[in-house]
Amino acid sequence: MSLRDRDPASHAASPAGSLPGARARLRQLSAQLLRLAHQPEDREAMAGAAAVVRILTADGQRLGITALHELAQWLERLLLCLHRRELRCDAGLTMLLIDCLGHLGELLDLAAVPDSHPGDAVAAQGRRLLARLQSLCGEVPTPSTPELTPRAAWQVEARHWHLSLRFGGPLRTPDDDPLQLLARLETVGEVRAVEVLPDALPRAIDCDPQHCHLGFEIAFVGPGPTLPTLLGAHAQPLLLAPRCALGDYVSLLRQRPEEPARLGKLLQSCGSLTRLELGYALAALAHPPQRPRPVG
Numbered sequence: 001m002s003l004r005d006r007d008p009a010s011h012a013a014s015p016a017g018s019l020p021g022a023r024a025r026l027r028q029l030s031a032q033l034l035r036l037a038h039q040p041e042d043r044e045a046m047a048g049a050a051a052v053v054r055i056l057t058a059d060g061q062r063l064g065i066t067a068l069h070e071l072a073q074w075l076e077r078l079l080l081c082l083h084r085r086e087l088r089c090d091a092g093l094t095m096l097l098i099d100c101l102g103h104l105g106e107l108l109d110l111a112a113v114p115d116s117h118p119g120d121a122v123a124a125q126g127r128r129l130l131a132r133l134q135s136l137c138g139e140v141p142t143p144s145t146p147e148l149t150p151r152a153a154w155q156v157e158a159r160h161w162h163l164s165l166r167f168g169g170p171l172r173t174p175d176d177d178p179l180q181l182l183a184r185l186e187t188v189g190e191v192r193a194v195e196v197l198p199d200a201l202p203r204a205i206d207c208d209p210q211h212c213h214l215g216f217e218i219a220f221v222g223p224g225p226t227l228p229t230l231l232g233a234h235a236q237p238l239l240l241a242p243r244c245a246l247g248d249y250v251s252l253l254r255q256r257p258e259e260p261a262r263l264g265k266l267l268q269s270c271g272s273l274t275r276l277e278l279g280y281a282l283a284a285l286a287h288p289p290q291r292p293r294p295v296g
Contacts, residue, residue: 098283156246158243
């Protein structure tokens with residue numbers, strides 16, 4: 001059976017632009033869930049996510065995407081349980097929310113292709129998520145065991161180097177200038193994306209022209225191990241390899257002084273993290289793994 005299983009009447013009744021509208025709502029849901037991943041007690045984010053999912057439920061029905069309609073229906077129930085404090089937003093539940101977000105995106109991608117059929121893996125994942133949502137909403141069980149360690153070991157999708165750069169101390173020579181540094185990077189490889197962080201800028205009257213108060217997040221394709229030799233003496237780099245473990249990005253978000261959710265969005269803008277990878281990373285920060293207590 002096709003994913004977009006519908007009768008002719010429902011097909012004719014579907015308003016034009018419903019699929020783009022559903023995608024826009026999925027982006028809204030992503031923003032709310034990323035906020036919730038970083039702040040698990042944010043009841044405003046829970047309510048906002050539930051409101052978006054309620055419309056997605058109608059989208060699934062209107063578009064004839066049964067799997068999306070059913071999953072969104074139970075996802076809304078779960079979010080309302082969270083909002084009513086019938087459930088606690090622990091690490092395992094946060095991961096479930098992000099997994100549901102990814103699956104809804106897969107269903108919309110399939111729906112955009114005429115006569116598309118979900119593969120066995122997609123269908124099985126949908127059944128697992130639906131069963132988990134139904135179980136949580138039906139019984140309100142004790143919080144699940146976090147699964148952060150396996151996810152932290154996952155490889156990210158990005159196939160480029162990521163350079164997170166801050167500066168300390170005065171820029172004594174022209175070679176220390178950040179613009180010169182970016183130019184040098186272009187001589188050995190390709191700078192795919194640059195995001196600038198002005199968070200450390202002082203008031204104009206306190207600015208020191210000999211210091212760089214800006215931070216940089218850089219996606220780079222080229223010989224990454226040679227980058228430290230190109231940086232000025234006062235550069236404070238963090239260099240992440242292509243396809244590195246997600247836990248490396250969790251460490252980056254933890255070490256840098258900027259607010260993790262905001263910095264994470266810049267990593268996403270660079271193409272270094274996907275939306276789901278960022279969600280998992282923020283959840284790992286909000287729910288750090290507990291060290292086992294010593295025996296005795």
